[in-house]
Amino acid sequence: MGDILFLAHRIPYPPDRGDKIRGFHLLRHLSARARVHLLAFADVEGDLAHDEALSHHSASRTVLWRSGTQARAAARALLTRRPVSLAAFDDRRMRDAVSAALSRNPIDTIYVFSSQMAQYLPADIRAKLVMDFVDMDSAKFAAYADAARGPMRWMLRREARLLQRFEGAVARRADASLFVSRDEAALFRARTGADRVCVIENGIDTDHYDPAARFAPVDRDGPLIVFTGQMDYRPNAEGVAWFAEAILPRIRHAHPGARFAIVGRNPGDAVRALAKRPGVLVTGEVPDVRGWLAAASVVVAPLRLARGIQNKVLEGMAMARPVVASVAAAQGIDHGGTIAVGESEAALAEAAASLLADPARAAELGAAARRQVQARYAWPARLADLDAILGIAPNAPRAAA
Template sequence: MTTGLTSMIPEPQSAGPRKRILILVHRVPYPPDKGDRIRSYHLVAHLARLGEVDLAFLTDEPVEAETLEVLGRLCRRVEAVPVSRFGRWIRAAWSLANGRSLTEGLFESPTLRTLIGRWLGEADYDAVVCYSSGVLSYVLGRGLESRLVADLVDVDSQKWFDYAGRASGPKAALFRLEGRRVRTLEREAGRARAVVLATNTEAEIYRNFCPDACVEAVSNGVDLDYFQPVLGVEETGGCVFAGQLDYRANVLGLEWFCREVWPLIRERVPSATFDIVGRKPVAAVQRLSAVPGIRVVGPVPDVRPYLQAARIVVVPLPVARGVQNKVLEAMAMGRAVAASPAALEGLALVPGRDALAIDEPDDWSRTIARLWDDTQTRTELGRSARRYVEQNHRWETCLGRFDDLIDGKVGRLLGSQG
């Protein structure tokens, strides 16, 4: 999916001395066209306004020249550290067998560990920013806690516990074990200057098991220039879902919706259609195309035409953590959004005015049927949705809290520099 953001390079702030900032990311932070890349890219771009950034990240796929060019314009140094997909699962199994989490093994790289050691020896960083729990192990135990800002985004351990609750047998046991071990890692992050999470709900979950940590809630934004309503374009589609189609929460949600909800919708609206749009559709998603009225579109160069054509954008996620970018993007496009309550949990919107929160299959079918031919209600929902994201989810406003975290005006362990 295209982003239109290649030229969006921020101007540096001129006031005060330039900070030296080290940023570690568990995956390539560009292009900002899916979940973790969206927040990580905008975070890198925002911090580049505050000082000189050294950026290192892991990648299990070739890195495009454009990616390195864009990130190179933002940062003083950029290092993409390759890891093999097969090798990372070997390291994950080894990590699990040795009492650590799969997560730590999946994101382990001796090359990156050596690089970080060298960079720390060369520069006296004012702040070290870790994006996600997967890269915490590279800096914990190095005496950097007073300078560390850990952007965990979500409480990943809780996600694994949620998965365990929806699984059975050995799979449920494995998910619970991973949840316990990731939680141990998350607790260690509590020694940092600050732990950042994407919603107040996630922040409260974290505080419950790490009450002494300095915890900040910093929500996601959305690119309001790129995702905006296109006036005069006719709604030619039906329901649309747009998201990463190999992400477990999305797959579980789509399977549930197509099995439990879609047949009820078709009973009420026999002509109803449902397009599933996104990268890397796994076999379970591809099989959904056999259901009458459902089309698995798969990857597209630009998701906006599909959102713009949709009568209703649906986000049926019984299990969801943090802020759902797919919801913000659809709302920014001025679309009527119907979502599971969990998918809206991190947003301070008014259900029923800005978006529709729906739980049970019968409620889903009645709501979709009611909206199908009600252009006025869909338009009102879309206008309210756009107004909500304009007021609450501008990136520059959302990430502004990082300015104080990097400056050391907020946080704990500020007396020393490790």
């Protein structure tokens, strides 16, 4: 097998948020089978300093700093009649880097991680093209539009329409289009008519997310309900606001000492303001979420809008904690009944309150959840089908550098 060119919208290291976790495990899997050339963007300054760590998983690396505001990207998108998602990642330096990588290396497979990076594909692709959409982003913007009003609704509908057109065009060029769940794959087929659509689910490192592993503990003073996630991501921010404002008061009516910890980097003003509410704690970024998960009486995932498989749910399960999730957050996860799922505010509050009232049942549910994750979501098993898609033998040795 020849070399692989791996294009990523965000540097896949460190694996500390959803897209970077999937990206890192994909990169590690591919680099064990072929020489991989990584081209990626960074939007956190510290992520420009991971060349040594990435050298173990790539033959060459180019990481470009991406800056610019969403407003500027929106203006460019309107002028060029493109989706904002593409305008935000349009960079001449990346085009030059892709061209150089293709000319210098025997690339026979291009792996594109996220639709934003597909704009860098050359017109005359001679290599095999694997397009990892992960989720159907255009469907996410369509859902945003349904809840918006005025000019923002128009803008979001425009984004959904143009992005879906682009996604369909890319899928027609791809040898395989990958999605993180069967539901996302089925939705994409239905809306675009695409074929050659495959499912490569997310996994989890159950050795790292293990209640018996070594990590700094977090003191728990009374019942603790924990949410973890990237807090500048709109569905997360909206989900914790919904929980803090509409669900937590119901739980505290039965358990007055219950606290809700919102754990994750980059909380905006609206999320930080939730800390003014009784029983709400906003931590911001923490060195290791495992301590908070281990301390949780209940882990919650109250997302109203969610696509694909939620890592936050898998992490709570792997840490043997009882998980309460919305229908949207649980969708796509083969949890085997080991998590509590609810649709309404009342149902989610009742599920969490009942687990707080019965620690033995909560522990039993958490232990069953960990067993389910170990059996179903180990990364090697989740990525096994990728070898057949790429046309390489499982566990094939990597070519010499």
